[in-house]
Amino acid sequence: MASTSESATEEQHLASEAARAFPTPAEEQYPLPPSVVDAKNYTDPALFDREMKAVFHKSWFPACPSVDLKEPRDYVVWDRLGQSIVISRLDDGSVSAWHNVCQHRGARLLKESGSCKGGRFACPWHGFQYDLSGKVKMVPLKGSFEAERLEDLRAPAVRVKEWGSFVWICLSDEVPDLLPYLGTIGEELSFYGLENFETRYRFTLELNANWKMVVDAFNETWHVPFTHPRTLGKLVHWRDAHLRIANPHSWMTLPLEGFTDRMGDVDHRLKNICHYLAFPNTIFSCFPTHLQSWNIWPVSVDKTLFTAWGVVGPTPEGLRDEEWQAQNDRDWKHFCAVSAEDAEVLNDWGTVSQSLGASQYMFNTAESRLTAFHAEVARRVALEQ
Ligand code: FES
Ligand SMILES: [Fe+2]
Known part of the structure; x- marks a missing residue:
């Protein structure tokens, strides 16, 4: 929670952000209606065991x-x-x-x-x-x-x-091959020429939170002005995220301040952060020239491992290799700082996850990707029984 000593300037900034009009009608930008999940979804050890078999043993x-x-x-x-x-x-x-x-x-x-x-x-x-x-x-x-x-x-x-x-x-022979499994997400990613990219950075965080809560935390943008006011709040147009459901996966385009508008009418991947969830636990956050990828690995019902990779494309034209390396070093440092802010909220969530005051959680339309994700997990668990 923000301290009361936050500057008046920041409050004014948040107020003006909140007052801005949506660029597209919410029903187009945010595709699904609101939904509710029982808080036990995140704390039930028996459900966790079923999810391992129904979801993680049957995914790429x-x-x-x-x-x-x-x-x-x-x-x-x-x-x-x-x-x-x-x-x-x-x-x-x-x-x-x-x-x-x-x-x-x-x-x-x-x-x-x-x-x-x-x-x-x-x-x-x-x-x-x-x-x-x-x-x-x-x-x-x-x-x-x-x-x-x-x-x-x-x-x-x-x-x-x-x-x-x-x-x-x-881990399963029943699942389709990788590219049919990835479907739209694979087609989207093919654009970047990832075979020429190389992983140069990595880190692992241990989180005291259920794996689905960690997935939730990384698939909506309207926590940005509150969790990341200084690191991300002014860099991305969090309110303008355009969400798409590609069952069982989902993705969104997220405009970048001072970049997306300037690029004009080009492919969405050349001018936005394109953020993909390959169900159930793999996220690619792609810039045109590099990306961050992270995975969310369940350890137990209340422990999760977060592993992240910084993946770098060939040196763009007009840059020397050292300059490109220095830029990527800065980007990775920034990504680590942002992730630490998410980790703090998630670990704090872990301290109240068993609270008698936590009975159900709700997702609004801006959290459509979470609604779709939970529906898919529940569908697979039900099929397994
Ligand atoms: S040789 Fe491997 S367990 Fe005996
Ligand atoms: Fe975040």
């Missing part, structure tokens, strides 16, 4: 930037959602993903990311050996096992697809 999400697997035989150990998965770069340049679990007696095969020069991983318990794609290649005391149990034995494969400078994974 980026597990790591491609740059983390720069060379053949590099591998990443991905520990999220109660799973441990190895993602490796094979000698032919393709990627492979498989569960980090030995097929003898279930040991964890790899502790952390690295590079496997010899191309073989040995289980630390009894020495089964695996190749870079998770196939069992050597079994000690082989003759002491039933032969047919060793045939084609491998650590179970995980679906994987490298796209847009990220390596994406999916």
Whole structure:
């Protein structure tokens, strides 16, 4: 909450913002009617377990930037959602993903990311050996096992697809391939030439809040003048966000002060921040030349991991590499400051989430993307039962 010592100038600024007319009729700009969700949606451990199966076990999400697997035989150990998965770069340049679990007696095969020069991983318990794609290649005391149990034995494969400078994974065989899954969001993102982008920055925050509350916090803009008055309030036209629902995903265009108007009649991606939610937990906040991407990973019903990447396109014409680097350093610092402001509100939310005074929450039309998101989570959970 703002302190009473806030300057009169700031109050005047907020008042004049609030008095500004909407540029388009609200029903066009904000596509869905208001809605209500029960506060238990954010605190019920049994519902959380169902969401893991119905939502997170059946979606695509980026597990790591491609740059983390720069060379053949590099591998990443991905520990999220109660799973441990190895993602490796094979000698032919393709990627492979498989569960980090030995097929003898279930040991964890790899502790952390690295590079496997010899191309073989040995289980630390009894020495089964695996190749870079998770196939069992050597079994000690082989003759002491039933032969047919060793045939084609491998650590179970995980679906994987490298796209847009990220390596994406999916824990289910029932889900469509990545690009059909992403639909409109994939088409929108294709415009940017992400295959030429590179992740150069990253951070992780631990939040004391339910994962859906974190998704909510990053998919509407009218908290901007209150949570981010100094960092974002004057940089983006938060009131002019134009929301689109592309079930199960959603997105919005967000005009930038001193830039969007000046660009005139060009493609929306060349003149706005375009902000995409790839259901359920991946956000791309795209500028024409770079982007921030972040993921929201449930840990438990009241704990969430927020992982963010700063992704940079080729040096724009007219800039030297050092200038482009310096500009990106500044942008990333700014993004970290903005995220810290969101984190403070979310952690404070966590301290009152069990309050007897919190029974239901409401979304207005400016929060249409949240309405759509919650409806989709609820639909999937209901289908799973
Ligand atoms: S658990 Fe891996 S070899 Fe025994
Ligand atoms: Fe925010």
